[in-house]
Amino acid sequence: MSLKGRPEGESTPKRVSAEGSPVSLRRITVLVSGRGSNLAALADASLQPGFAGAVTHVVSNRPHAAGLEIACQRGIATAVVEHSDFASREAFDAELARVVDRGEPDLVVLAGFMRVLTDTFVARYEGRLLNIHPSLLPAYPGLHTHRRALADGVKVHGCTVHFVTPAVDVGPIVVQAAVPVLPGDDEATLAARVLEQEHRVLPAAVRWFCAGRLVLDAGHVSVQDAVATVGALLCPPPDPI
Numbered sequence: 173m174s175l176k177g178r179p180e181g182e183s184t185p186k187r188v189s190a191e192g193s194p195v196s197l198r199r200i201t202v203l204v205s206g207r208g209s210n211l212a213a214l215a216d217a218s219l220q221p222g223f224a225g226a227v228t229h230v231v232s233n234r235p236h237a238a239g240l241e242i243a244c245q246r247g248i249a250t251a252v253v254e255h256s257d258f259a260s261r262e263a264f265d266a267e268l269a270r271v272v273d274r275g276e277p278d279l280v281v282l283a284g285f286m287r288v289l290t291d292t293f294v295a296r297y298e299g300r301l302l303n304i305h306p307s308l309l310p311a312y313p314g315l316h317t318h319r320r321a322l323a324d325g326v327k328v329h330g331c332t333v334h335f336v337t338p339a340v341d342v343g344p345i346v347v348q349a350a351v352p353v354l355p356g357d358d359e360a361t362l363a364a365r366v367l368e369q370e371h372r373v374l375p376a377a378v379r380w381f382c383a384g385r386l387v388l389d390a391g392h393v394s395v396q397d398a399v400a401t402v403g404a405l406l407c408p409p410p411d412p413i
């Protein structure tokens with residue numbers, strides 16, 4: 173598979189700081205399978221001053237993923253590795269790794285990439301592989317998270333960005349956002365409320381990574397110099413006194 177849109181072997185992307193000096197940016201490859209709204213949020217956020225990373229490549233396992241178009245519109249190189257072309261998960265992941273490596277990423281982000289990756293692939297990018305998941309992990313790993321949250325009657329739901337480890341959806345948690353589950357919610361309304369927060373936490377996590385502010389110690393992540401969270405989300409809230 174060839175990478176489209178950007179010459180191969182391109183050097184480290186740079187941006188000019190407020191002081192006028194060139195700043196080297198971390199190279200980010202995003203893997204997508206579909207819509208690509210998280211990719212769009214991340215790519216757009218990465219253009220903000222002080223964001224020390226650039227989405228240089230997007231790879232999809234589906235040739236018609238809307239995320240590819242989002243990448244093209246932003247001048248980001250794209251590639252497709254169709255999983256259906258491969259006889260085994262191992263063979264697909266080996267080709268995927270080959271294509272990803274050509275982008276020389278400092279960070280690989282799974283943003284709606286709907287394939288379970290082999291341990292070999294995950295090990296190759298250990299410590300530089302992030303995933304966005306639409307639930308408050310460890311609750312609701314896997315699929316249909318919003319439907320399952322509604323079925324359980326939980327009052328708070330949300331999303332998680334975590335480092336990827338071999339087991340699915342259990343890696344060290346970087347950041348989470350919680351949203352209320354409201355009376356009358358259905359899967360679509362709840363998904364939309366969570367997605368809005370996904371578009372905030374994914375760029376935040378990647379920004380921290382690129383700034384070297386994520387510290388992984390004994391399976392737990394801390395964010396250096398993060399602002400302390402205050403307050404609580406009560407759902408439903410108590411009556412005002």
Ligand code: GRF
Nearest residue numbers: 207208209210284304305306
């Ligand atoms: C998001 O909800 C993400 O958390 C999940 O798949 C969805 C992808 O949406 N893994 P998009 O392609 O980023 O719009």
